Amino acid sequence: xxxxxxxxxxxxxxxxxxxxxxxxxxxxxxxxxxxxxxxxxxxxxxxxxxxxxxxxxxxxxxxxxxxxxxxxxxxxxxxxxxxxxxxxxxxxxxxxxxxxxxxxxxxxxxxxxxxxxxxxxxxxxxxxxxxxxxxxxxxxxxxxxxxxxxxxxxxxxxxxxxxxxxxxxxxxxxxxxxxxxxxxxxxxxxxxxxxxxxxxxxxxxxxxxxxxxxxxxxxxxxxxxxxxxxxxxxxxxxxxxxxxxxxxxxxxxxxxxxxxxxxxxxxxxxxxxxxxxxxxxxxxxxxxxxxxx
Ligand SMILES: [Zn+2]
Ligand SMILES: [Zn+2]
Numbered sequence: 303x304x305x306x307x308x309x310x311x312x313x314x315x316x317x318x319x320x321x322x323x324x325x326x327x328x329x330x331x332x333x334x335x336x337x338x339x340x341x342x343x344x345x346x347x348x349x350x351x352x353x354x355x356x357x358x359x360x361x362x363x364x365x366x367x368x369x370x371x372x373x374x375x376x377x378x379x380x381x382x383x384x385x386x387x388x389x390x391x392x393x394x395x396x397x398x399x400x401x402x403x404x405x406x407x408x409x410x411x412x413x414x415x416x417x418x419x420x421x422x423x424x425x426x427x428x429x430x431x432x433x434x435x436x437x438x439x440x441x442x443x444x445x446x447x448x449x450x451x452x453x454x455x456x457x458x459x460x461x462x463x464x465x466x467x468x469x470x471x472x473x474x475x476x477x478x479x480x481x482x483x484x485x486x487x488x489x490x491x492x493x494x495x496x497x498x499x500x501x502x503x504x505x506x507x508x509x510x511x512x513x514x515x516x517x518x519x520x521x522x523x524x525x526x527x528x529x530x531x532x533x534x535x536x537x538x539x540x541x542x543x544x545x546x547x548x549x550x551x552x553x554x555x556x557x558x559x560x561x562x563x564x565x566x567x568x569x570x571x572x573x574x575x576x577x578x579x580x581x582x583x584x585x586x587x588x589x590x591x592x593x594x595x
Contacts, residue, residue: 309458312446316462318502323347323355324466325502325529331542332419333363336517337533338543352424355466356435360423361402364416365394368401369474370514371415373489380474383490390475391467402427439463469504472497477507484521485512493525503527517544
C-alpha cells in the first residue's frame with residue numbers, strides 16, 4: 303500500500319512541477335507578463351525551462367502569442383475550428399516545430415512576436431538535441447525505479463513530468479470546443495471545468511481569452527485555479543509580483559509602451575525594461591489603473 307501511495311505522490315509531484323513551469327512560468331509570466339518574476343527566478347526558468355518541460359521557452363511563448371493573435375482563424379497554430387478536436391494534438395506539435403525553425407532561421411514573422419524576450423532558442427533545439435530532456439527524465443525515472451525496487455514508481459515520475467502534450471491538447475482543443483462561457487469573446491473559447499481542475503486552471507480558457515494579461519484565470523466562485531494559488535505563494539515568499547491591469551475588454555495594438563509599467567518592470571528586472579510592440583499581445587488597449595500589488 304505504501305508503495306502505491308508513493309507512486310501516486312511521485313506522479314502528482316512531477317505533474318505539478320511540470321505544470322507549474324508551463325502554466326505559471328511559461329504562460330502567465332513569460333507569454334503574458336501577468337506575473338513578474340524576480341530576476342534570479344526569471345534567469346533560472348530561462349535556463350531550466352527546456353530541461354524540465356522538454357519544450358523551448360521562446361518557441362512556446364511565440365506559438366502561444368500567435369494563438370491569441372490569430373485565435374480560431376486560419377493562422378491560428380492550433381484550433382479545433384481548423385483541425386478538429388483530435389487533430390489539435392498533431393497541429394500543436396507541427397506548429398511548434400515550424401515556429402522553432404522560423405525562430406532559429408531568424409524569420410521576421412516569428413521573431414517580431416517575441417522581440418521582448420532577450421534570450422535565444424535553447425541550444426538543445428538549435429542543435430536538434432530536443433530529445434535529450436526526455437532522455438534525462440527517463441534516466442531519472444529509471445534511477446528512482448532502481449533504488450526503490452519497482453518499475454511503476456519510475457514510470458509514474460516519467461508520466462507526470464512528460465505529460466505536457468496531453469495537457470496542451472486538453473486546453474487547446476476542449477478549451478475552444480466544450481464548456482460554458484462567462485464572456486462573449488470573439489473566439490470560440492470555453493471554460494471547461496474538468497480541464498480547469500486537471501491543468502492548474504488553464505481550462506478556464508474563455509476567462510483567459512477575455513483578459514489574457516490577468517494572472518488569475520478563474521472568475522466565478524466555483525472555478526478553482528490552482529495555478530493562481532501557486533502565483534500567490536510565489537508573491538507571498540517574495541519571488542514574484544503581480545501586474546494588475548484593470549478595466550478593458552479590448553486587447554489590441556498599443557500605440558506606445560506605458561512609462562509607468564516600464565519603470566516598474568525595469569526595477570524588478572533590467573531585461574524587462576526593453577518593452578516593445580510585442581506587448582501588443584499582452585496589454586489591453588486602455589488602462590484605468592496599473593500597479594504592482
Ligand atoms: Zn485559446
Ligand atoms: Zn494565453
